[in-house]
Structures are given as structure tokens and as C-alpha cells.
Amino acid sequence: MKLATLRTADGGTTAALAMGGNSYVPLPANDVGALLSVPDWRALAEAAFVAASGPGVVSAPPSELAPLLPRAGKVICCGLNYSDHIQEMGRELPEYPTLFAKYADTLIGPADTIHVHGSAKVDWEAELAVVVGSELFRADEDQARAAIAGYTIANDVSMRDWQNRTLQWFQGKAFDGTTPVGPVMVTADEADCDFEVRGYVNGELVQHGSTSTLVFGPAKLLSYISQFTILRPGDLVLTGTPGGVGMGMTPPRFLNDGDVLTTEIDGIGRLENQFRIHAPVPANV
Amino acid sequence: MKLATLRTADGGTTAALAMGGNSYVPLPANDVGALLSVPDWRALAEAAFVAASGPGVVSAPPSELAPLLPRAGKVICCGLNYSDHIQEMGRELPEYPTLFAKYADTLIGPADTIHVHGSAKVDWEAELAVVVGSELFRADEDQARAAIAGYTIANDVSMRDWQNRTLQWFQGKAFDGTTPVGPVMVTADEADCDFEVRGYVNGELVQHGSTSTLVFGPAKLLSYISQFTILRPGDLVLTGTPGGVGMGMTPPRFLNDGDVLTTEIDGIGRLENQFRIHAPVPANV
Numbered sequence: 001m002k003l004a005t006l007r008t009a010d011g012g013t014t015a016a017l018a019m020g021g022n023s024y025v026p027l028p029a030n031d032v033g034a035l036l037s038v039p040d041w042r043a044l045a046e047a048a049f050v051a052a053s054g055p056g057v058v059s060a061p062p063s064e065l066a067p068l069l070p071r072a073g074k075v076i077c078c079g080l081n082y083s084d085h086i087q088e089m090g091r092e093l094p095e096y097p098t099l100f101a102k103y104a105d106t107l108i109g110p111a112d113t114i115h116v117h118g119s120a121k122v123d124w125e126a127e128l129a130v131v132v133g134s135e136l137f138r139a140d141e142d143q144a145r146a147a148i149a150g151y152t153i154a155n156d157v158s159m160r161d162w163q164n165r166t167l168q169w170f171q172g173k174a175f176d177g178t179t180p181v182g183p184v185m186v187t188a189d190e191a192d193c194d195f196e197v198r199g200y201v202n203g204e205l206v207q208h209g210s211t212s213t214l215v216f217g218p219a220k221l222l223s224y225i226s227q228f229t230i231l232r233p234g235d236l237v238l239t240g241t242p243g244g245v246g247m248g249m250t251p252p253r254f255l256n257d258g259d260v261l262t263t264e265i266d267g268i269g270r271l272e273n274q275f276r277i278h279a280p281v282p283a284n285v
Numbered sequence: 286m287k288l289a290t291l292r293t294a295d296g297g298t299t300a301a302l303a304m305g306g307n308s309y310v311p312l313p314a315n316d317v318g319a320l321l322s323v324p325d326w327r328a329l330a331e332a333a334f335v336a337a338s339g340p341g342v343v344s345a346p347p348s349e350l351a352p353l354l355p356r357a358g359k360v361i362c363c364g365l366n367y368s369d370h371i372q373e374m375g376r377e378l379p380e381y382p383t384l385f386a387k388y389a390d391t392l393i394g395p396a397d398t399i400h401v402h403g404s405a406k407v408d409w410e411a412e413l414a415v416v417v418g419s420e421l422f423r424a425d426e427d428q429a430r431a432a433i434a435g436y437t438i439a440n441d442v443s444m445r446d447w448q449n450r451t452l453q454w455f456q457g458k459a460f461d462g463t464t465p466v467g468p469v470m471v472t473a474d475e476a477d478c479d480f481e482v483r484g485y486v487n488g489e490l491v492q493h494g495s496t497s498t499l500v501f502g503p504a505k506l507l508s509y510i511s512q513f514t515i516l517r518p519g520d521l522v523l524t525g526t527p528g529g530v531g532m533g534m535t536p537p538r539f540l541n542d543g544d545v546l547t548t549e550i551d552g553i554g555r556l557e558n559q560f561r562i563h564a565p566v567p568a569n570v
Contacts, residue, residue, distance in 0.1 A: 074388055079453070098451035101386040101459065103359055105514055117423070118512060137461075138402070162513065166383035168364070169453060174386065175513040176422075227403060228447065228460040229390055 001045060002184040003150070005031040005066040006058075007109075013066045017045050017052075018184045022059045025052040032185055033069045033234025036133050036149050042187075062272070067107035068152050068182045069131065074235040075102045076225055077127075077156055077173065081240030084213045088243065097216045097224055102174045110153075110182035110271040114261075116175060117278045119159035122255040125241035126199030126207045126263040129154040130218045131185050132235040136226040144226065145219035150185040151195070153271055154238050155263040160247050160254070180263065180271040181236070192267060197242060200262040201255070209242020216240075286330060287469040288435070290316040290351040291343075292394075298351045302330050302337075303469045307344045310337040317470055318354045318519025321418050321434050327472075347557070352392035353437050353467045354416065359520040360387045361510055362412075362441055362458065366525030369498045373528065382501045382509055387459045395438075395467035395556040399546075401460060402563045404444035407540040410526035411484030411492045411548040414439040415503045416470050417520040421511040429507035432516070435470040436480065436503075438556055439523050440548040445532050445539070465548065465556040466521070477552060482527060485547040486540070494527020501525075 002018035006026065015035040016024035025048050029035035038044055048056075069075075079098040080086060086093060108114060116122050133149025157179055163172020199207035211217070216224065221237055231237075246253040255261065257277040264270040287303035291311065300320040301309035310333050314320035323329055333341075354360075364383040365371060371378055393399060401407050418434025442464055448457020484492030496502070501509065506522055516522075531538040540546065542562040549555040 076455075080451075094451065096450040096456075098453050100453045100455045101388065103386065103514065159513075165381040166365075166379065167452065168383050168385045170361075170385045171381075171510075171513060176515055225456075228444075228456060229388065230461055 001187045001190060003032045003035065003045065003187070004182065004184045005068050005070060006060050007064045007066050013070060017049055019057060022061055023057050024060055025049060025056055026058060031066065031070050032131070033071055036131070036233035062111035062183065065109050065111060065183050067109050068185055069234050069236050070104060070107060072104045072107065072234055072236045073232055074229070075104060075106065075238070077102060077238040078216060078221055078240045081215050082209050082213050082242045083215050085209065085243035086215070093215055097221060099225065100169050100173060102179065105176045106174055106179040107181050108177045108179065110180055112180065112273060113276055114157065114178050114180065114273050115276045115278060116159065116178060119161055119175070120254070121160035122275065122277060123158045123160050123246040124199050124201065124206070124255070124261050125156035125158055125245055126197050127154050127156055127238045127241050128195050128197055128211050128265060129181060130222065130237045130239060132222065132231045132237070133233055135233070136222060136231040139223050139226045141219045141223045144222035147222065148188045148218055149233070150187040151191050151268060152181060152185045153263050153265050153268050154179060154181045155199070155261060155271060155273070156238055156241060180273045182271060183269045186268050195265045195267070198264045199244065200264070202260055203262070207242050207244035211239065214239060286472045286475060288317050288320065288330065288472070289467065289469045290353050290355060291345050292349045292351050298355060302334055304342060307346055308342050309345055310334060310342055316351065316355050317416070318356055321416070321518035347396035347468065350394050350396060350468050352394050353470055354519050354521050355389060355392060357389045357392065357519055357521045358517055359514070360389060360391065360523070362387060362523040363501060363506055363525045366500050367494050367498050367527045368500050370494065370528035371500070378500055382506060384510065385454050385458060387464065390461045391459055391464040392466050393462045393464065395465055397465065397558060398561055399442065399463050399465065399558050400561045400563060401444065401463060404446055404460070405539070406445035407560065407562060408443045408445050408531040409484050409486065409491070409540070409546050410441035410443055410530055411482050412439045412441055412523045412526050413480050413482055413496050413550060414466060415507065415522045415524060417507065417516045417522070418518055420518070421507060421516040424508050424511045426504045426508045429511065430504035432507065433473045433503055434518070435472040436476050436553060437466060437470045438548050438550050438553050439464060439466040440484070440546060440556060440558070441523055441526060465558045467556060468554045471553050480550045480552070483549045484529065485549070487545055488547070492527050492529035496524065499524060
């Protein structure tokens with residue numbers, strides 16, 4: 001089962017079952033996060049699928065896809081998580097996941113234009129993201145695995161100049177409307193264990209990794225996070241990015257105004273976002 | 286005007302006007318954050334004050350005070366912000382604020398017992414916190430100053446072992462129910478410009494700083510944050526802690542089971558929280 005969040009004509013959003021192509025069956029919840037808060041969300045979606053006749057199916061182009069979880073309570077990201085990339089850099093594998101937080105305001109739809117104001121070093125980080133399906137607190141790995149609703153794609157677009165102003169990455173990761181997510185969540189029961197994650201800039205492949213090389217896989221990450229904070233349905237955990245980010249290139253390479261960033265995972269879909277890089281804000285800061 | 290969030294008999298909360306002592310006038314909003322989302326919240330609170338007769342005033346002991354902003358959308362913290370402490374450490378004053386994020390689940394009431402599971406290095410960080418009163422996005426310092434609803438007290442209690450596991454502090458700062466906040470918000474019009482911040486462990490003064498020595502004051506911090514993310518009514522910004530944290534002592538000193546942490550700012554009030562330090566969770570993480 002694939003779920004999406006669609007924009008509606010009244011300026012709101014609705015959860016929907018993705019039927020393939022541009023076809024969707026709207027579901028009675030404002031977004032996928034709200035749907036996952038319904039205890040029997042799976043039965044609800046299945047019933048909608050069975051009931052869907054011609055008139056129940058709507059057609060929506062990619063531009064009508066909202067960020068999958070526009071009101072996610074927590075968006076927690078892991079850095080430094082691909083062992084092949086860590087080892088090729090000659091570093092030790094980490095004992096603990098490097099975690100940082102962002103807010104739902106950072107999220108944007110899978111085909112939306114991304115506007116960045118005030119950064120000259122806009123970089124990409126193609127990632128598999130895990131959607132939490134039920135409450136988790138101090139859970140072990142098996143409990144965490146059972147609580148995964150499904151998987152989606154995100155790009156943890158990073159303003160490297162802001163990220164490196166101080167030791168804490170948050171300010172370079174938390175620009176509103178710069179983290180595309182979607183296009184759909186594939187439910188865990190239909191997903192492969194391993195995913196191929198690819199990132200492209202203007203069609204050129206720049207990142208490619210397999211989640212089979214993650215140091216901390218989805219269940220381990222959720223279990224670890226749940227030791228200190230509760231995870232709830234609709235929360236999102238980004239699992240880190242493979243090698244090939246612009247900052248690591250020689251010379252470093254960043255996104256230019258007009259560039260198109262594509263983030264792709266087989267079996268889930270792709271994000272395709274054009275960038276508008278605006279002049280720095282002439283603020284007194 | 287002083288505002289608080291009280292626990293109610295039905296397990297919920299209500300915003301209230303703090304009348305001094307243990308006296309409060311409940312207001313028609315679930316908490317101070319919800320109150321601040323009402324455009325004319327000030328008039329609403331003033332009307333309630335005028336209308337309050339004997340029966341309208343309730344008595345609530347400190348234990349009935351909830352975290353001031355139990356549903357804060359953003360809780361953004363600044364580190365390394367007291368110039369006297371930075372300079373006594375022989376460091377340069379920072380050009381940019383060091384920022385990190387936490388979630389509202391970290392917040393706990395001003396007299397609540399704080400339970401910590403799985404950390405042996407629980408440390409204190411007494412702080413002035415700023416409550417956002419209106420939407421701010423790419424605001425200059427004057428706009429940011431005008432958007433400050435008021436000031437409160439927080440203690441950014443930090444699990445140093447978790448904080449120092451990786452380069453990003455988040456996991457040591459984001460334990461649920463470990464950041465006391467309150468007891469009240471003093472509205473900006475009634476607050477001094479400068480505050481004396483004090484922290485005590487079992488009655489012994491361990492931290493003392495004046496916010497007059499902040500490198501990035503409240504308005505500057507809010508303006509800076511608003512360059513990349515929108516701030517909304519009820520969001521909370523912690524301004525950093527003065528010298529005197531346990532990690533900086535020789536030898537380092539951490540909280541023990543049963544210790545009482547007091548956090549005090551003249552003109553706002555005090556937080557008084559006892560700690561229960563529980564054995565590490567025997568998890569497979």
C-alpha cells in the first residue's frame with residue numbers, strides 16, 4: 001500500500017491512497033500523519049480501496065502532492081550513518097548515532113520549488129526516511145521494527161555556510177521549506193529490507209548508496225531515539241546520506257539558482273525539486 | 286501581568302492569570318501558548334482580572350503548575366552566550382549564536398519531580414527563556430523585540446554522557462520531561478531589561494549570571510532564528526546558561542538521586558525540582 005498527502009482546493013490537505021500514475025483515492029484524514037493516528041488506519045485505507053469506483057478516484061499531478069507529513073511532531077535526523085562512506089573516508093564506525101532535530105516547517109512537497117534565502121552553500125543529502133506508525137518509548141529493536149508504518153524519501157538539504165557557523169548543525173538544517181519529502185509512504189509490509197538511494201543534480205548522478213550499509217538501520221535508530229523521547233504516529237526519522245554530497249567534492253560544489261535536485265529510491269519513487277537561490281537577506285543579523 | 290498554565294482536575298490544563306501567592310484566575314485557553322494565539326490575549330486576561338471576584342480566584346499549590354508551554358511548537362536553545370563566562374574561559378566571543386532544537390516533550394512543570402533513566406551525568410543549566418507572542422519571519426531586531434510576549438525560567442538539564450557521545454548535543458538535551466519551565470511568564474511590558482539568573486543544588490548556589498552579559502540578547506536571538514524558520518505565539522527560546530555547570534567543575538559534579546535543583550530569576554520566580562536518577566535501561570542499544 002502506498003499513501004500520499006494531497007493538496008486540496010480549499011488550501012488544506014488530505015491523506016490518500018496512491019493507485020499508481022497520478023491516481024489517488026482520498027482518505028478521511030487530513031494527511032498521512034493524521035491517518036496513522038487512527039488505530040485501524042490500515043483497514044480504513046483498505047476499505048477505501050475496495051469502495052473506490054471510478055468517481056472515487058481523483059487525478060493529481062505531482063505538483064498537488066504536499067509534504068507527506070506536513071504536521072510531523074518530530075523530524076529527527078541521523079548523520080554519518082553509511083559505513084561504506086565512513087570507511088572510505090578512513091574513519092572509525094561510530095558507536096552511537098549522531099542525531100539532530102528539525103521541525104515540520106522544514107518540509108516541502110516532492111515536486112515543489114525550493115526557495116533559499118541568504119545561503120550561498122546549498123548542498124544535498126538524499127536519504128531514506130522512516131515513518132513511525134505507533135507510539136514508541138524505551139522500545140527494543142523488535143518493538144521498534146513493529147512500529148514502523150513505512151518508508152519514504154527525503155532530501156536533508158543543508159545550508160553549509162549556516163551549518164558550519166557553529167558546532168551545532170541545526171541552523172543549517174532548519175530552513176523552512178527546504179526538506180522535500182514524499183512522494184508516498186510505502187507501507188513496511190510491502191517494502192524491501194534494503195533500498196538503493198540516489199541523488200541527481202540536473203540529471204547527473206551525484207549520490208548512490210544502499211541502506212544495507214547503514215551502521216544504524218531503521219529499527220535500531222527508532223529504538224535508540226525512543227530511549228530518551230517518545231515517538232508517535234507520523235513522526236519522521238531520516239536515516240542519513242551516502243557519500244557524494246557537494247561539500248565533499250574537490251572543489252566543493254553547491255546548488256545554483258535554477259538547478260534541479262532529484263532524489264530517488266526504487267520502489268518508493270522520486271522527489272524532483274527546482275531551486276531558487278535568492279540573495280542574502282539584508283538583515284541586521 | 287503574570288501568566289501560568291495550571292493542571293486541571295480532568296487531566297488537562299488551563300491558562301491562568303497569576304495573582305500572587307497560590308492564587309490564580311483561570312483564563313479561557315488550554316495553556317499560555319494557546320492564550321498567546323488569541324490576537325487580543327492581553328485584553329482577554331485583563332477582562333478576566335477585572336471580572337474576578339472571590340469565587341473566580343482559585344488556589345493552586347506549585348505542584349499544580351504545568352510546564353508553561355506544554356505544546357510549544359518550537360523550543361530553540363542557544364549555547365555559549367554569556368560573555369563573562371566565555372571570556373573567563375579564554376575564548377573568543379562568537380560571531381553567531383550556537384543553536385539547537387528540542388521538543389515540547391522535554392518540558393516539565395516548575396515543581397515536578399524529574400525522572401532520568403539511563404544517564405549517570407545529569408547536569409544543570411539555569412536559563413532565562415523568551416516566550417514568542419506573535420509570528421516572526423525574517424524579522425529585524427526591533428520587530429523581534431516587539432514580538433516578545435514575555436519571559437520565563439527554564440533549566441536546560443543536560444545528560445552529559447549522551448550529549449558527548451557524538452558531535453551533536455541533541456540526544457543529551459532531549460530527554461522527555463527533564464526541562465523544567467515556569468513558574469510564570471512575566472509579560473514584556475512588566476519585565477526588567479536585565480535579569481539575574483541563579484542555579485542552586487540542594488540550596489548551594491552553583492550558577493549566577495546577569496543577562497546583561499548575553500552576547501546575543503533576546504531580540505537579537507529571535508531575529509536571527511527568524512531568518513531561517515518562522516516563530517509563532519507560544520514558541521520558546523532558551524537564552525543560554527552562565528558559568529557554573531557541573532561539567533565545568535574540578536572534579537566534574539553531577540546530580541545524584543534525590544538532589545533538588547533550584548532555578549531562580551528575580552521578578553519571575555523559581556523552579557524547584559527534585560531528581561530521581563534511575564538505573565540505566567537494560568536495552569539493546
